[in-house]
Amino acid sequence: MAQFRVLVSSESDDRVGREILAAIPDLEVLAYDPNEPQLSDVQRDAEILIPPYRSSHRPIPLIRQLSALRMVQLLSAGVDEWISDVPAGVTLASARGAHAGPVSEWVLSAILAQLRQWPALVRFQDTETWAHRRFDADTLDGKRVLILGAGSIGKAVARRLEAFGATTTLVASTAREGVHSPAEIPDLIPGHQIVVVTAPLNDDTHGLVDARFLSSMDDGSLLVNAGRGQIVDTTALVTELQTGRLRAALDVTDPEPLPPGHPLWKCPGVIISPHSARTVPGTNRLCYLVAAEQIRTFTAGGTPSNAAPR
Template identity: 45%
Template structure:
């Protein structure tokens, strides 16, 4: 946390949103706008609070950190911080990395439900038929009476279940890093995954990308999914072994709806583009009309705490400490 002396010496705040568009920012700090432009808005040495440009890539976002020797807070506008974790070694000891937990819950959960319904009801095929001017009625699976498994039950996973509630699912099971109880029922530990996978008609990935989850959805995971099941990924592409998924898609045994991929962006000519049974969206879970007002509120709230010397929310790692918290 910044001391009074540190704020006197350096008090610049870099924001990816123009400061005059954020109401009620606390006094005593100098607010500068930088959204990944070619030139920095000021000397990075004077920056004490760095709000990372949104969806501009790790290379750009990390570029000023080695010169931010007085930065106390690095605030992302994403729930996942995997792109920024390499920057911990460039941050001064004690500086905090904060994520945007809660910011994308509504928008990402909406997209998750959209992908589930569109994939199950065959919307992509109907769009292709419309483009061809062909009337092709068909009977498709409903979400009603299906069993859904949510892998990664944080705020986004919980928001997804909120939106599943009216759809008469037969069962919703929940997986997280550690077990706990909720008002909706138990959250199972990751060690229960193998036992729960065979019963799920829809598997939704909402977990952060960590060393524990990278490549989690590999050949063994996919082989335990039931025939005809749908894999939905609104988390991070690196959680899924793309080659293993392609094998299952080509066999016709599984289907997938993916908002994130590995690699990403998906290059032209990649086999995922034309794999059977896959629906792709270009990492648009967060970007929506719901983003900007929530991003402004998050930045204002965090800066108010920072200016008052109060503990920040959503601290996920501390430089020079034990890493992830």
């Protein structure tokens, strides 16, 4: 008889997860529908809950039905959507590390799209205009990039950028060799032509990129947000974009989803993707491979490396 039971979404995106987890000894995989408000009696006895790959917040209301719950294993890099709902004493772990490749690739593509003026080129193409010398392209080579967040995603971004001749400056919640502290940010902003946000959302990072931060950025700088929308003050960003002083590439926004009619849609110099930086083939598999390692550690009596401080 299995010692632990884990609830895994029955949706097609999570099929690979059910297959990966089924190979773990002493673990019984129970499929559940994340859209269904009630669990069966068997499902309610599960000790581990994994939210679905897409729209992972949906099963939050199911927590109160899980009296034996001991662990919530997320497939996201952060835990901000769940941390206030998971009871004390229940281990909450992320899939940190799984998203580094896909998200860092998005960051690089967003930077190059802005520097090489692809949005303008596509608009010229739409009007069948041969726009030779009618736009100002730029190069990534020689650029200085400030990266807020020195986890697996931030480090992967740095590696990709440095391969293009850019130099990077990393900032994290705690200073260490090669990584600066948040207290140093005001002095670091000037002189960097690109700022990339990959930090998690928490009390310290909420609203970190505010009006003062944005006003400290050099004229013509580019802000790239691949973290969470609430890290950036949207009103302050809109103000800067409308003047044309800054540009932005955003995978996340506040509010999210960005509603029709919001001024951010019409701002000059911004490109927006719908929180899809990680959404490429194979990412769900990467997430479940990390989740499986976290669960193996937990069921063996250890503390998962991605466990959130509680």
